[in-house]
Amino acid sequence: MYDEQAVKSQIEQVEKSLKQTHYTPGEKLKVGIDLGTAYIGIVVLNEQDAPVASELQEAHVLKDGIIVDYVGALQIVKQLKEKLEKRLGVTLLKASIAMPPGTESSIKTHSHVIEGAEMEVSHILDEPTAANNVLHISEGVVVDIGGGTTGLSIFKEGKVVYVADEPTGGTHLTLVLAGSHHLSVEEAESFKKNPIHQSEVLGSVKAVIEKMATIVKNHIKGYTVDTIYLCGGTCCLHGMEKVFEKTVGIKTIKPSNPLLITPTGIAMSC
Ligand code: ATP
Numbered sequence: 001m002y003d004e005q006a007v008k009s010q011i012e013q014v015e016k017s018l019k020q021t022h023y024t025p026g027e028k029l030k031v032g033i034d035l036g037t038a039y040i041g042i043v044v045l046n047e048q049d050a051p052v053a054s055e056l057q058e059a060h061v062l063k064d065g066i067i068v069d070y071v072g073a074l075q076i077v078k079q080l081k082e083k084l085e086k087r088l089g090v091t092l093l094k095a096s097i098a099m100p101p102g103t104e105s106s107i108k109t110h111s112h113v114i115e116g117a118e119m120e121v122s123h124i125l126d127e128p129t130a131a132n133n134v135l136h137i138s139e140g141v142v143v144d145i146g147g148g149t150t151g152l153s154i155f156k157e158g159k160v161v162y163v164a165d166e167p168t169g170g171t172h173l174t175l176v177l178a179g180s181h182h183l184s185v186e187e188a189e190s191f192k193k194n195p196i197h198q199s200e201v202l203g204s205v206k207a208v209i210e211k212m213a214t215i216v217k218n219h220i221k222g223y224t225v226d227t228i229y230l231c232g233g234t235c236c237l238h239g240m241e242k243v244f245e246k247t248v249g250i251k252t253i254k255p256s257n258p259l260l261i262t263p264t265g266i267a268m269s270c
Contacts, residue, residue: 006215009151023052023088031119032130032267033077037062038147038170038233043263044084044092045270046077053087054260064148064167066098067109077117091248096123096270098130098262100151113156123269126183128153128160133265135213140227141220145234146263149170152216154223163217168212180204185215198238203262213247220248222239230254231261255256 023029023046030031030045041056059076061069062115081092097110111121131142133146138158144151147170156160170192181204192201216228228250231243234259245252255261 017046023175025089029030029088030267030270031091031092031122032263032265032270033095033114034096034263034266035062035067035073035077035097035113035147035231036079036146037065039259040080041071041260041263042080042084042095043260043267045089045267047265049268051264053084054185054263056259059128060158062148065103065165066106067080067113070109073113074116077113081117081119088221093118094122094270096125096266097118097121097128098125098266100149101153101165103165107136115178125269126160126163127151127262128155128163130265130269131229131262132158132160132269134261135229135231135265137227138190139225141216141223141225142229142231143216145169145230145239145240147233148196150212150215152219154220154225156223164221166212168208169232173208173234173237176205177201178210192237195238202239202243205237209237209240209243210247213244216244217248220250225250228252231258233259258266 036039040059043054044052061072091153096244241252
């Protein structure tokens with residue numbers, strides 16, 4: 001049974017904790033590394049899963065969840081790790097990672113990047129499970145819209161019963177915006193993320209979001225789904241959830257910081 005108030009308060013708690021830093025020198029730290037097609041991010045939590053620090057860098061070293069530039073990926077992970085270690089005065093020894101559905105054959109390459117940055121791989125999980133470490137949903141569909149891919153996972157009684165990965169995401173929105181506004185891809189990317197342009201951006205890319213929502217609608221046909229939970233950086237776009245809700249006809253919820261849901265969930269498993 002869907003309890004809107006309970007879900008909202010869960011999400012608010014996570015958001016509140018993400019804004020605070022809880023770290024007592026010497027305590028064990030949990031590290032999650034998200035190797036994405038648009039960003040590489042590291043989230044550090046304390047033993048109680050409260051946030052300690054995070055670093056995020058734009059990266060183009062993966063395609064469709066697969067590493068295409070190993071040296072580049074390694075360099076970025078090393079740099080982010082060093083920054084965090086300097087800031088916290090500790091050496092990060094272990095980290096967990098997550099794989100998008102359908103990319104399990106690349107686990108070794110992902111692990112080599114972590115090991116190359118002198119960390120032991122603690123746990124390897126799938127991205128939907130990572131997101132659900134934060135969301136704690138037992139019924140519904142989690143839709144993770146990243147840069148190059150959109151992953152969706154249907155949950156029944158807390159377990160993943162169906163996953164799919166589609167080659168669409170924020171990069172697609174950027175390209176449409178570049179065309180409609182006569183901007184370079186780089187210019188369109190910053191235009192898209194600028195808070196002052198959000199309603200104009202939403203208007204220009206609404207048809208693409210409707211298409212993404214229709215793809216989700218087709219995947220969930222045949223399942224009883226009463227709530228869509230959005231996460232992934234692309235869902236930072238204001239109003240995205242409204243377009244989804246209208247197109248699919250199912251209640252759609254998104255936390256105010258969807259970019260950090262998956263990396264935080266990865267760290268929780270460390
Ligand atoms: P993938 O899941 O495809 O591997 P990823 O994990 O790198 O990629 P995320 O970090 O979840 O993906 O999201 C990256 C996408 O989020 C990029 O396309 C970026 O442009 C988009 N994005 C980030 N912030 C915003 C914002 N404020 N408004 C709109 N889009 C945003």
